[in-house]
Amino acid sequence: MxxxxxxxxxxxxxxxxxxxxxxxxxxxxxxxxxxxxPSGCGKSTFLRSLNRMHEVIPGARVDGKVVIxxxxxxxxxxxxxxxxxxxxxxxxxxxxxPTMSIYENVLAGSRLNAKKLKKHAADEIVEKSxxxxxxxxxxxxxxxxPGAGLSGGQQQRLCIARAIAVEPQVLLMDEPCSALDPISTxxxxxxxxxxxxxxxxxxxxxxxQQAARVSEDTAFFNLAGAGKPGRLVEMxxxxxxxxxPDEPSTEAYISGRFG
Numbered sequence: 669m670x671x672x673x674x675x676x677x678x679x680x681x682x683x684x685x686x687x688x689x690x691x692x693x694x695x696x697x698x699x700x701x702x703x704x705x706p707s708g709c710g711k712s713t714f715l716r717s718l719n720r721m722h723e724v725i726p727g728a729r730v731d732g733k734v735v736i737x738x739x740x741x742x743x744x745x746x747x748x749x750x751x752x753x754x755x756x757x758x759x760x761x762x763x764x765x766p767t768m769s770i771y772e773n774v775l776a777g778s779r780l781n782a783k784k785l786k787k788h789a790a791d792e793i794v795e796k797s798x799x800x801x802x803x804x805x806x807x808x809x810x811x812x813x814p815g816a817g818l819s820g821g822q823q824q825r826l827c828i829a830r831a832i833a834v835e836p837q838v839l840l841m842d843e844p845c846s847a848l849d850p851i852s853t854x855x856x857x858x859x860x861x862x863x864x865x866x867x868x869x870x871x872x873x874x875x876x877q878q879a880a881r882v883s884e885d886t887a888f889f890n891l892a893g894a895g896k897p898g899r900l901v902e903m904x905x906x907x908x909x910x911x912x913p914d915e916p917s918t919e920a921y922i923s924g925r926f927g
Contacts, residue, residue: 670868671737671837672697673718678732679897680710680717682725687713689897691732693887700860700869702879702906705889706926710898711872714889715840718870719755720748736837753781755838756831761847762823764815764830771811773826774798777834793833800866801829802859821852825859832867839863841871845878857882876922880910888918 673695680688688710695701703711716722717730720741734741741751764773774794778785785793794811798804803825807818815826824844831839841860845853860869860882873879879886887903902915913919920926 670697670866672868673838673870674733674735675718676733676735678714678717678730678734680713680722680730681728683727686897688717688889689899691900693900693903695868695870696885697868698864698866699884700864700871700882702883702886703870703872703889704874704876704879704886704921705898705901706891706921707874708898709889709891711889712842713898715842715870715872716757718838718840719757720751721757723748753777753834754836755840756834756836757840757842758824758827758831758844760843762820762827764818764823764826766814766816768815769812770798770807770815770818770826773815774829774833776830781834797829797833798826800832800863801825802855802862803829819852821848821855824848824852824856828856828859828863832863836867838868838870841869843872843874846874853878876910880906886910888913888915888921890917890921 675691675693678691679686691714703715705711713722718734722728730742765776768776771794774797775790778793795804798807803822806822815823818826845856848856857878863869871882883906885903886906886909888901888909889898890901891898902913902918909918910922
């Protein structure tokens with residue numbers, strides 16, 4: 669199911685403003701790649717470009733290529749909605765649909781994809797997805813209750829269940845733990861570790877320790893100054909990035925001298 673992503677010479681624009689410049693990288697399948705760097709360096713913008721989510725902002729566009737399983741995601745004939753089915757996204761703050769039950773939250777994407785879901789098929793999707801998000805045992809007796817009634821960490825795992833219910837190939841996570849307490853953060857990190865056997869995962873994080881804990885590879889982004897585009901400075905195995913990076917600016921950021 670999981671696929672690698674090849675990015676070549678990617679430039680990301682908002683109108684005339686070049687936000688991210690010249691990114692090339694290969695994101696390996698069935699592993700976790702962390703994106704780190706100071707605020708404003710284009711990490712989240714780059715992440716959203718991987719499933720064309722940035723296009724919801726008027727004037728946003730890209731030059732360059734993003735290829736998954738041989739398919740160029742920005743080819744004219746490619747439907748952005750189909751891209752987002754293949755490449756799911758979990759946002760910084762948990763965002764369960766407030767008027768929907770836990771059960772219906774999990775099924776939200778599946779109902780968009782299928783005109784009619786039979787009850788037994790829907791039940792199977794809900795249980796499989798909640799088990800995949802390590803939430804089933806906590807909510808199986810209250811599936812009809814509002815998703816918004818869960819704790820913050822449970823809501824985030826519910827959003828992960830909703831994302832994996834449509835069986836994507838890739839999961840993008842934009843600072844998924846920044847709004848959570850340490851115990852919930854640990855639960856999400858354990859979940860990321862479990863999910864990487866089935867999914868390609870890309871996570872943006874400002875937490876250096878988290879990047880070191882959860883990822884196999886780390887990409888460091890930076891920018892030359894205010895108003896300048898973000899650039900990929902270095903991508904390497906996480907162990908190397910945190911112990912012996914190739915670039916002085918990577919070492920300076922990781923050691924806390926800026927950012």
